[in-house]
Amino acid sequence: MAVAINGLSLGxxxxxxxLGYTMVYGIAKMLNFAxxxxxxxxxxxxxxxxxxxWNIGSMPIWLSSLISFVVAMAVCTCLGIVIEKVAYKPxxxxxxxxxxxxxxxxxxLLQGIAQLIWGADQRxxxxxxxxxxxxxxxxxxxxxxxxxVVVGAIIMVCLVMFIKKTRTGRAMLAVSEDKGAAQMMGVNxxxxxxxxxAIGSGLATFASMFYLPITSVSPTLGAMPGIKAFAAAVIGGxxxxxxAMLGGVLLGVVEVVCNSISAVASYTTAIEFAxxxxxxxxxxxxxxxxxxxxxx
Amino acid sequence: xxxxxxxxxxxxYGVIQALKGISFEVSQGEVVTLIGxxxxxxxxxxxxxxxxxxxxxxxxxxxxxxxxxxxxxKIVASGISQVPEGRRxxxxxxxxxxxxxxxxxxxxxxxxxxDIENVFDQFPILGERRTQIAGTLSGGEQQMLAMSRALMAxxxxxxxxxxxxxxxxxxxxxxxDIIKDMNSKGITILLVEQNAEKALKIADRAYVLExxxxxASGTGAxxxxxxxxxxxxxxx
Numbered sequence: 001m002a003v004a005i006n007g008l009s010l011g012x013x014x015x016x017x018x019l020g021y022t023m024v025y026g027i028a029k030m031l032n033f034a035x036x037x038x039x040x041x042x043x044x045x046x047x048x049x050x051x052x053x054w055n056i057g058s059m060p061i062w063l064s065s066l067i068s069f070v071v072a073m074a075v076c077t078c079l080g081i082v083i084e085k086v087a088y089k090p091x092x093x094x095x096x097x098x099x100x101x102x103x104x105x106x107x108x109l110l111q112g113i114a115q116l117i118w119g120a121d122q123r124x125x126x127x128x129x130x131x132x133x134x135x136x137x138x139x140x141x142x143x144x145x146x147x148x149v150v151v152g153a154i155i156m157v158c159l160v161m162f163i164k165k166t167r168t169g170r171a172m173l174a175v176s177e178d179k180g181a182a183q184m185m186g187v188n189x190x191x192x193x194x195x196x197x198a199i200g201s202g203l204a205t206f207a208s209m210f211y212l213p214i215t216s217v218s219p220t221l222g223a224m225p226g227i228k229a230f231a232a233a234v235i236g237g238x239x240x241x242x243x244a245m246l247g248g249v250l251l252g253v254v255e256v257v258c259n260s261i262s263a264v265a266s267y268t269t270a271i272e273f274a275x276x277x278x279x280x281x282x283x284x285x286x287x288x289x290x291x292x293x294x295x296x
Numbered sequence: 297x298x299x300x301x302x303x304x305x306x307x308x309y310g311v312i313q314a315l316k317g318i319s320f321e322v323s324q325g326e327v328v329t330l331i332g333x334x335x336x337x338x339x340x341x342x343x344x345x346x347x348x349x350x351x352x353x354x355x356x357x358x359x360x361x362x363x364x365x366x367x368x369x370k371i372v373a374s375g376i377s378q379v380p381e382g383r384r385x386x387x388x389x390x391x392x393x394x395x396x397x398x399x400x401x402x403x404x405x406x407x408x409x410x411d412i413e414n415v416f417d418q419f420p421i422l423g424e425r426r427t428q429i430a431g432t433l434s435g436g437e438q439q440m441l442a443m444s445r446a447l448m449a450x451x452x453x454x455x456x457x458x459x460x461x462x463x464x465x466x467x468x469x470x471x472x473d474i475i476k477d478m479n480s481k482g483i484t485i486l487l488v489e490q491n492a493e494k495a496l497k498i499a500d501r502a503y504v505l506e507x508x509x510x511x512a513s514g515t516g517a518x519x520x521x522x523x524x525x526x527x528x529x530x531x532x
Contacts, residue, residue: 171400184346188367
């Protein structure tokens with residue numbers, strides 16, 4: 001039971017990050033390898049803001065934490081938009097390799113800047129894990145894990161509704177399928193790309209918040225969840241939104257289950273990536289991927 | 297005063313020149329057709345007008361405004377729609393979503409609803425399949441959807457790129473009837489066709505495009521009776 005909740009919780013985190021990869025790939029046809037580092041920036045902003053606001057005497061901690069989170073989300077959303085405008089937009093139409101290398105460059109740039117501002121020390125902060133645990137029958141479960149699963153699920157449902165039912169969501173699907181035809185409908189592709197980066201980065205901030213109880217904050221915080229969520233997006237079928245969710249949850253559950261079995265715990269990461277390789281061998285487009293003319 | 301005026305348009309793909317300074321105009325209420333062989337530059341012309349391709353030189357004047365450097369969403373907002381070559385409907389979206397995308401720049405929700413109902417009245421098969429993924433429609437149904445989608449934007453000028461491509465003779469006639477009908481409702485039409493015979497028949501005026509240059513122009517009837525045109529495009 002605890003393993004199931006923790007697995008789903010980690011899975012929800014991976015899924016939230018994987019959505020950012022997959023949406024950006026679907027719309028801009030590029031792999032944004034700086035996405036993991038947006039999570040890191042989000043985590044640092046939450047950390048810094050909490051350190052600052054918790055000392056404001058009269059404010060309850062939940063409120064100052066919430067404010068910190070909202071500020072982090074605003075910063076990350078802007079950061080996502082700025083990264084796209086400054087680093088990726090000039091390369092639209094250039095070779096996919098140029099965009100890929102640039103994305104890796106942005107990733108190191110963000111890590112470098114974080115190290116300059118906050119230093120290389122690992123810091124820990126407890127926000128969601130202040131809520132403690134709850135006893136369900138004979139099981140002890142962390143509230144933070146429950147919140148992650150519930151909020152993660154709500155966010156994903158909202159995202160799917162947004163994409164299916166709204167004018168902007170429809171335009172995103174149209175751009176993803178045929179950019180030129182979408183332009184002929186009057187869709188402003190630049191605006192849609194910006195919105196996509198904004199949403200991806202906003203989701204990443206949720207991942208930052210949910211990831212804090214199980215990690216310490218450092219400039220390389222984003223690397224591991226970033227690469228695993230990318231693997232999750234590929235497992236699910238890059239470009240596919242339900243695929244990213246499925247891949248994320250699958251990978252999260254596999255990771256927690258492996259970690260809970262002492263015989264295989266030390267091979268967890270290897271097992272996860274072996275899973276990626278096996279799935280790609282059997283189904284190169286990922287579990288829910290669609291056949292597309294354009295490939296990576 | 298011409299509704300659309302294309303002046304000395306030069307377009308390059310890398311070092312290859314696709315359009316070598318073409319000029320033509322379309323007046324309000326006309327059906328104008330561009331005919332020419334594959335690779336003559338017909339599709340390039342349309343894509344340049346709607347802003348998907350940037351010309352190296354020349355200008356495009358629409359409604360007395362220079363739209364040459366405008367982004368495509370502004371061009372569409374100013375009243376130009378396109379039925380693209382190969383239809384390019386959104387295969388993974390429903391028939392309904394395709395129509396809604398056609399109305400992307402329309403603000404009046406009630407009017408959009410009415411427009412969609414009108415489409416379903418005109419093409420009941422699209423109404424029956426409104427929630428179906430558009431990629432599952434037949435070629436003819438997809439062409440009807442592509443035309444309806446373009447009309448959702450209430451264009452002043454509708455550009456149609458090879459609307460008869462890949463359709464059975466019966467459907468081709470139906471498509472040309474629809475074009476005539478749209479024109480009679482006041483929509484100005486710029487038509488690109490390989491089916492020169494049918495295109496010239498409904499066109500007020502026509503231009504012949506050959507490897508990036510306009511080599512002949514005249515009324516539809518004039519070109520249809522010209523011996524050279526008959527030989528090159530109408531099978532003798």
